[in-house]
Amino acid sequence: MKKRINLQLIAIAAVAIISTMIMVSAAFYELFCDQIFQDLTTYSYLLENGNISEDYKDASLEDWGIRVTLIQPDGQVIFDSEADQESMTNHAGRPEITSALETGKGTDIRTSETIGQSTFYYAREMEDGNILRVAKLGDSLLSVFGNAVPLIGFIFGVLLLLCWVLTRFLTKNLLKPIEYMANNLDHVEEIETYDEIQPFLETIHKQHDDILKAAQMRQEFTANVSHELKTPLTAISGYAELIETGMACEEDVNRFAQGIHKSANRLLTLINDIIKLSEIDGNTTDEDWEQVNLYQSAKVCVEMLQVSAEKHQVSISLMGEDCYVQGNKQMLEELLYNLCDNAIRYNNIGGSVDVRIWQKDGRAVLEVEDTGIGIPKESQERVFERFYRVDKSRSKSTGGTGLGLAIVKHIIAKHEATMELSSQVGEGTKITVNF
Numbered sequence: 001m002k003k004r005i006n007l008q009l010i011a012i013a014a015v016a017i018i019s020t021m022i023m024v025s026a027a028f029y030e031l032f033c034d035q036i037f038q039d040l041t042t043y044s045y046l047l048e049n050g051n052i053s054e055d056y057k058d059a060s061l062e063d064w065g066i067r068v069t070l071i072q073p074d075g076q077v078i079f080d081s082e083a084d085q086e087s088m089t090n091h092a093g094r095p096e097i098t099s100a101l102e103t104g105k106g107t108d109i110r111t112s113e114t115i116g117q118s119t120f121y122y123a124r125e126m127e128d129g130n131i132l133r134v135a136k137l138g139d140s141l142l143s144v145f146g147n148a149v150p151l152i153g154f155i156f157g158v159l160l161l162l163c164w165v166l167t168r169f170l171t172k173n174l175l176k177p178i179e180y181m182a183n184n185l186d187h188v189e190e191i192e193t194y195d196e197i198q199p200f201l202e203t204i205h206k207q208h209d210d211i212l213k214a215a216q217m218r219q220e221f222t223a224n225v226s227h228e229l230k231t232p233l234t235a236i237s238g239y240a241e242l243i244e245t246g247m248a249c250e251e252d253v254n255r256f257a258q259g260i261h262k263s264a265n266r267l268l269t270l271i272n273d274i275i276k277l278s279e280i281d282g283n284t285t286d287e288d289w290e291q292v293n294l295y296q297s298a299k300v301c302v303e304m305l306q307v308s309a310e311k312h313q314v315s316i317s318l319m320g321e322d323c324y325v326q327g328n329k330q331m332l333e334e335l336l337y338n339l340c341d342n343a344i345r346y347n348n349i350g351g352s353v354d355v356r357i358w359q360k361d362g363r364a365v366l367e368v369e370d371t372g373i374g375i376p377k378e379s380q381e382r383v384f385e386r387f388y389r390v391d392k393s394r395s396k397s398t399g400g401t402g403l404g405l406a407i408v409k410h411i412i413a414k415h416e417a418t419m420e421l422s423s424q425v426g427e428g429t430k431i432t433v434n435f
């Protein structure tokens with residue numbers, strides 16, 4: 001980046017120097033021409049008042065470095081200080097003469113490529129009607145420029161070198177805060193930089209924090225998963241060892257087999273929940289998204305949980321109407337199942353679960369209310385965390401993994417829905433989802 005900025009600045013400087021030099025040279029040449037014509041005008045007045053041929057004889061013309069020609073209005077040359085007037089052609093067509101005849105005076109510059117010089121002509125109509133032309137040899141624009149090339153080259157080189165040094169200093173200073181920022185991404189919040197970069201820095205800061213948080217969460221999750229897997233596996237291994245060593249009688253073997261079965265089932269539910277979580281975390285394609293009749297899904301769910309409800313001596317009922325939600329059917333069924341399953345498992349004997357579905361402002365609302373044990377205030381936020389349980393033994397004894405509400409939270413976020421939880425210990429819990 002530094003190199004690119006340097007190169008670009010140098011290129012800009014080079015273009016600026018070259019164009020300035022060209023413009024300055026052109027301006028100076030203009031001044032130079034003006035000066036020559038002014039001199040020629042002065043000479044012409046001096047000569048008009050004196051005797052041209054006499055002055056010429058005095059050789060002062062040669063000293064002045066000028067050539068004088070006297071021309072009749074018809075273009076015929078009467079006198080020329082450098083050539084024989086007899087041999088000279090008619091001058092009526094020369095631009096400076098034509099102009100002098102028309103307006104009183106005329107100028108022209110004619111360049112000879114071979115000698116690289118220009119002749120500056122100044123012609124003026126005198127009082128007697130004849131035209132007095134004074135000419136002087138001067139450098140052409142190209143030769144002026146050509147002569148100055150070594151000097152121009154030297155100045156160009158010095159200026160470019162100066163620009164190069166300044167550019168390096170400038171880019172170094174300019175990029176210093178950015179470089180510092182790149183090397184200190186861990187403490188971006190302390191870095192002071194350009195106002196324009198501040199939003200970029202804030203985004204990086206946020207992303208950096210998010211990455212750290214995600215890494216920490218992943219680490220915690222892995223630790224929790226390992227811990228959760230360890231308990232049933234230790235049990236399985238213990239039971240198996242007892243059977244293997246032949247220390248268990250037939251009655252015990254039966255009991256141990258039941259224990260192994262229970263622990264294996266626990267492992268399966270746990271792994272299933274972990275898979276579900278990672279599936280929800282992963283990207284679902286648009287094809288999985290459809291119009292889902294929430295009421296129909298709830299009906300299937302309530303029917304499925306009827307047996308479990310009876311086992312817990314809890315009644316479960318569904319109220320409401322057909323309501324459509326744009327979403328993933330499988331995820332919505334999972335959401336309904338987890339909420340209803342919790343409402344049954346954390347209920348009291350003889351309690352009830354009410355599932356309500358209705359439409360509010362064109363959007364579906366789902367409510368699952370139970371008359372169960374309730375959730376203490378301090379735990380109400382945390383129940384959505386992975387593996388958080390208010391009562392660990394009750395959760396485990398009823399087949400809970402501590403992941404149910406974490407899955408619910410993810411599904412709600414995927415559907416851009418919102419959720420409210422209100423609960424009173426000993427009275428019950430109500431979870432409302434607004435789609």
Ligand code: ADP
Binds near residue numbers: 388401404406
């Ligand atoms: P679990 O598999 O343990 O049920 P969840 O993530 O579904 O895990 O719920 C987390 C914790 O929140 C549960 O362990 C339980 O203590 C509490 N909880 C969830 N739903 C209810 C409810 N309807 N009534 C009371 N407590 C609940």
